[in-house]
Amino acid sequence: MRLTCPLCGPRDRREFTYYGAGDYLSRPDPGAPAEAWDNYLHLRDNPAGPTRDLWYHDQGCAAWLLVSRNTITHEITGVELVADRKGGRDEA
Amino acid sequence: MAELIAKTALDGQRPATGAGLVLATLPPGPVWSIAPFPGVDLAPVLAPLGLAFPTPGQSSSAGDLRLIWTGRDQAFLLGGAAPPGLEAFAAVTDQTGAWAGFSLSGEGGEAALARLVTPDLRLAAFPVGHVIRTALNHIPAIILREGRAGFHIRVFRSMARSAWHELAAVLERLAARQAAEQARPVPTAPVG
Numbered sequence: 001m002r003l004t005c006p007l008c009g010p011r012d013r014r015e016f017t018y019y020g021a022g023d024y025l026s027r028p029d030p031g032a033p034a035e036a037w038d039n040y041l042h043l044r045d046n047p048a049g050p051t052r053d054l055w056y057h058d059q060g061c062a063a064w065l066l067v068s069r070n071t072i073t074h075e076i077t078g079v080e081l082v083a084d085r086k087g088g089r090d091e092a
Numbered sequence: 093m094a095e096l097i098a099k100t101a102l103d104g105q106r107p108a109t110g111a112g113l114v115l116a117t118l119p120p121g122p123v124w125s126i127a128p129f130p131g132v133d134l135a136p137v138l139a140p141l142g143l144a145f146p147t148p149g150q151s152s153s154a155g156d157l158r159l160i161w162t163g164r165d166q167a168f169l170l171g172g173a174a175p176p177g178l179e180a181f182a183a184v185t186d187q188t189g190a191w192a193g194f195s196l197s198g199e200g201g202e203a204a205l206a207r208l209v210t211p212d213l214r215l216a217a218f219p220v221g222h223v224i225r226t227a228l229n230h231i232p233a234i235i236l237r238e239g240r241a242g243f244h245i246r247v248f249r250s251m252a253r254s255a256w257h258e259l260a261a262v263l264e265r266l267a268a269r270q271a272a273e274q275a276r277p278v279p280t281a282p283v284g
Contacts, residue, residue, distance in 0.1 A: 011211065012211075061148070061163045063164045
């Protein structure tokens, strides 16, 4: 398995570390109801089809990546930098 | 304060040779990490030095100075100190003591590295001046193609001995394979 890092190009899976579902990018507001936090921390979908995961390119550019893949075909349909997403980068 | 003596990693290590390749430690030199603040273009600061901030996998050189890409929005300046005033535009840190450097010179260095590194480092895929951050076996490394027959490999100083061991073992095994191939009897042409 290979992931195509937007910075480094296609790399072997061993260069990356899996973190978890892409849901971790949607953090509730601090004052959000307990249900929202419960959902964020514990509840995950288990889709048959397209899903998104977070990976870390630890043996490469050290960037966080959002990987889109299909759980039925195992096809990887996209890899993007978390930093390029709105709110994904700390502002100075 | 005690008087401290600066020593490079593997100080006094003699070069290792094998299969026409030479593995040696790089002479000590400054390493500065330069990470531009979000949205800042460093071109006006770097242009007077003849340098450009490198795009991923690239490097930029001017005289003794070399700026190599090392990560998202990060490059290492080698060969000299960071220009004064740069810290207003970028996070600038001296990492000189944190890295150990090796040179691998000779024809076929890519074949030696292919035993430790997964990406393609042949000249067509990894031309002179290109730089890659990848794993040297399990050791995080920054590899620069210095010339047609030369690579510079940098690893965390704490992993210098392990990296040297891995690379020296590769040279030994390549040399053993060459010797075995030369010792093999030459096949004779079939009669008739």
